[in-house]
Amino acid sequence: MTMSLRRSLLIIAVGWLALITLLHAAINLHAFHPKSAAIEQKKFRIGFLPVTCHLTCPVTDFINKQLTGDNIFEPVRFNGWPELKEAYLSGYTPATFILAPMAMALREQGVPIKIVYLGHRDGSAVMVHKDSHIYRMEDLRGKRIAVPNRFSNQRLLVFRALKQAGMTIDDIELVEMPPPDMPAALYAKAVDAISSGEPFMGQTELDGYGRVLWLTKDVWPNFISCVLAVHEEMIKTKRDTVQRLVDGIAKSGKWIDKSMAHRMETAQFVSKFYYNQNPRLLTFVLTKPPDRVKYTNLTLRKPDFEEIEQLGRESGILNGSAHFEDYTDASFVTDESAVQPYAWEPNEQRAH
Amino acid sequence: MKVLSSPMLGNQTNSAPIDVSPQPVIAASARKSAPWLRNPDSRLWKIVRPVGMVALFLTAWGLAVRLSHSALFPTPGNVVRGIAELIEKGLLLKYIIASLFRVSWGFTLAVVIGVPLGLVLGWYSRAFQAFNPLIQIFRPISPIAWIPVAILWFGVSDAAPIFLIFLASVFPITVSAIAAVQNMQLVYLRAAQNFGLSTGELFRQVIFRACLPQIITGIRIALGVAWLVVVAAEMIAVNSGLGYLIIDARNAGKRYDLVVAGMVMIGLIGLILDLLVRQLEKFDEVRWGYSR
Numbered sequence: 001m002t003m004s005l006r007r008s009l010l011i012i013a014v015g016w017l018a019l020i021t022l023l024h025a026a027i028n029l030h031a032f033h034p035k036s037a038a039i040e041q042k043k044f045r046i047g048f049l050p051v052t053c054h055l056t057c058p059v060t061d062f063i064n065k066q067l068t069g070d071n072i073f074e075p076v077r078f079n080g081w082p083e084l085k086e087a088y089l090s091g092y093t094p095a096t097f098i099l100a101p102m103a104m105a106l107r108e109q110g111v112p113i114k115i116v117y118l119g120h121r122d123g124s125a126v127m128v129h130k131d132s133h134i135y136r137m138e139d140l141r142g143k144r145i146a147v148p149n150r151f152s153n154q155r156l157l158v159f160r161a162l163k164q165a166g167m168t169i170d171d172i173e174l175v176e177m178p179p180p181d182m183p184a185a186l187y188a189k190a191v192d193a194i195s196s197g198e199p200f201m202g203q204t205e206l207d208g209y210g211r212v213l214w215l216t217k218d219v220w221p222n223f224i225s226c227v228l229a230v231h232e233e234m235i236k237t238k239r240d241t242v243q244r245l246v247d248g249i250a251k252s253g254k255w256i257d258k259s260m261a262h263r264m265e266t267a268q269f270v271s272k273f274y275y276n277q278n279p280r281l282l283t284f285v286l287t288k289p290p291d292r293v294k295y296t297n298l299t300l301r302k303p304d305f306e307e308i309e310q311l312g313r314e315s316g317i318l319n320g321s322a323h324f325e326d327y328t329d330a331s332f333v334t335d336e337s338a339v340q341p342y343a344w345e346p347n348e349q350r351a352h
Numbered sequence: 353m354k355v356l357s358s359p360m361l362g363n364q365t366n367s368a369p370i371d372v373s374p375q376p377v378i379a380a381s382a383r384k385s386a387p388w389l390r391n392p393d394s395r396l397w398k399i400v401r402p403v404g405m406v407a408l409f410l411t412a413w414g415l416a417v418r419l420s421h422s423a424l425f426p427t428p429g430n431v432v433r434g435i436a437e438l439i440e441k442g443l444l445l446k447y448i449i450a451s452l453f454r455v456s457w458g459f460t461l462a463v464v465i466g467v468p469l470g471l472v473l474g475w476y477s478r479a480f481q482a483f484n485p486l487i488q489i490f491r492p493i494s495p496i497a498w499i500p501v502a503i504l505w506f507g508v509s510d511a512a513p514i515f516l517i518f519l520a521s522v523f524p525i526t527v528s529a530i531a532a533v534q535n536m537q538l539v540y541l542r543a544a545q546n547f548g549l550s551t552g553e554l555f556r557q558v559i560f561r562a563c564l565p566q567i568i569t570g571i572r573i574a575l576g577v578a579w580l581v582v583v584a585a586e587m588i589a590v591n592s593g594l595g596y597l598i599i600d601a602r603n604a605g606k607r608y609d610l611v612v613a614g615m616v617m618i619g620l621i622g623l624i625l626d627l628l629v630r631q632l633e634k635f636d637e638v639r640w641g642y643s644r
Contacts, residue, residue, distance in 0.1 A: 009632075013460065016456060017456055017457065017460060020449065020452050020453045020456050021453060021456075021457075023449045023453070024449050024450055024453035024510075027445070027446050027449055027450075028446055028449065028450045028453075028592045050603050076508065077591065079587065079599045079600070079602075079603060080587075082499075082500065083499070083503060083508075083587070083588060086499075086500050086503040086504060087503055087507065087508055089504065090503055090504045090505075090507055091507075092503070092507035092508055178602075180602040180603045181602065183606070184424055184608075187423070187424055203606065207423065207606055208423075209423075275603070275604075276600055276603070276604050277603070277604045278604070278606075278607075
């Protein structure tokens with residue numbers, strides 16, 4: 001009996017570890033598909049979040065796979081800004097979709113990051129509870145507003161709206177909150193207003209308790225929140241890969257905006273294969289109204305970033321030590337009108 | 353011994369005699385009707401009590417959601433349908449395997465490193481003096497605080513959550529092993545020294561065996577902790593696991609049924625893990641430590 005415990009424990013432990021490792025490798029890592037493991041090695045990873053600001057990332061991936069059966073990059077979905085940023089810093093994702101002011105602040109802190117293209121224009125909102133008596137910015141005096149991150153453009157948006165209304169930051173209370181938690185917080189009236197990228201704003205409207213105070217397109221036309229950024233080293237050593245990436249993003253942006261049918265189709269495949277959300281949600285935010293978020297006119301323009309720089313300095317998140325030429329490389333797509341949308345139609349895919 | 357007073361230990365060895373002794377008395381008086389109904393310690397009641405309590409809890413939960421007219425909080429029925437949906441999509445098994453994989457490795461590493469470390473630190477008091485403050489400083493730091501470090505060191509591979517689970521479980525194991533050695537009865541050591549055992553033999557033959565019951569207690573607590581932090585560990589962008597299920601469901605809009613489904617699955621598997629570790633107490637080697 002003396003050896004029985006140790007021996008059986010050891011056998012059980014080793015057996016269990018072997019079993020669970022094999023199962024995990026087979027079911028989750030697909031280690032026994034000879035094809036996938038080899039190809040995944042070569043691809044570089046791009047970080048993104050399940051928000052409409054990053055929509056061109058999954059769309060490029062999906063259309064490329066439909067057209068050629070493969071893609072040049074591997075999209076990696078994150079669940080929050082800190083993790084996404086840390087994965088970029090660790091070199092795990094050499095390219096990433098990221099908040100514009102966050103990329104600018106990283107550059108100020110000496111991180112070799114270059115913005116190469118915009119992710120979208122507009123596509124944000126400030127929502128209040130439908131029972132509330134908040135109808136103008138002035139009504140938010142003394143109220144609590146949730147923004148996704150101190151580096152989010154939504155926070156700058158609030159600063160800009162405050163300025164327009166002749167108010168200051170001391171007139172409101174700003175709290176940071178992950179966007180997925182915002183709808184529930186507004187529903188429970190834990191905050192008076194929420195602001196983040198879609199689809200979390202549209203969700204409160206769709207579920208019947210949120211009301212739009214304003215959409216970004218009404219307050220800050222051509223608003224930018226997220227951008228595509230890559231590691232400086234990658235631009236130097238693999239310029240053609242970055243070029244192919246930016247071309248793909250530009251083409252899919254044009255493809256999304258080409259027709260309503262494309263937007264509807266986008267909502268379907270992105271919800272199903274990338275965001276794991278109810279397609280109703282993306283359909284809603286991509287179509288009601290269609291210009292709620294836009295994916296054309298995405299080349300980098302200096303005045304846009306200068307405005308963000310100025311607001312960033314005023315709100316204390318940027319110190320002004322990095323400028324447009326430092327944190328961008330606008331050379332990949334200089335003339336967007338020359339970009340053609342992907343030549344892919346959803347119906348072709350069904351015929352296959 | 354100290355182990356006896358620990359409320360964490362289900363003392364199965366003691367419950368058996370209680371079962372048997374009152375039976376003749378009650379059985380005699382209730383032989384005509386159903387004896388197992390009258391006997392409050394019969395097998396039936398042992399099942400009915402916990403099941404009844406769970407049913408009561410579920411009913412109260414369902415009623416509370418209905419009475420509060422919450423549009424977001426799911427009822428037990430919603431959650432069951434959520435779990436059914438996960439099974440249908442083949443996700444539930446995938447996620448359970450992924451989480452068990454990470455917890456198994458993180459926990460095994462913690463045992464392999466924590467137990468020897470604890471025994472050595474418990475035995476050599478000068479080493480204990482040197483290391484103890486460091487251990488006490490690291491011990492209260494939540495795995496959530498380690499997430500950025502884990503991502504910077506391990507990227508977003510499986511190694512990152514395994515590292516977090518290891519960190520959470522290694523300290524309870526080490527600390528309980530240290531305490532076990534320090535509380536060991538000197539008579540074992542004197543005897544061992546009289547036999548002239550080498551240091552290696554002393555650790556393997558005497559110290560480890562004498563401390564095993566208390567180490568097992570530490571391991572059992574640590575397994576609970578390892579499973580507890582699975583949600584936090586999977587907040588890193590891995591794309592599978594029960595913790596990931598919860599975080600993913602928060603991203604998916606109004607899918608709080610899946611959030612609670614993830615919670616329920618974590619709870620049920622935690623229950624099974626605990627029942628399994630309790631089986632260890634049935635081994636003679638462990639049980640002798642509890643004897644009065």
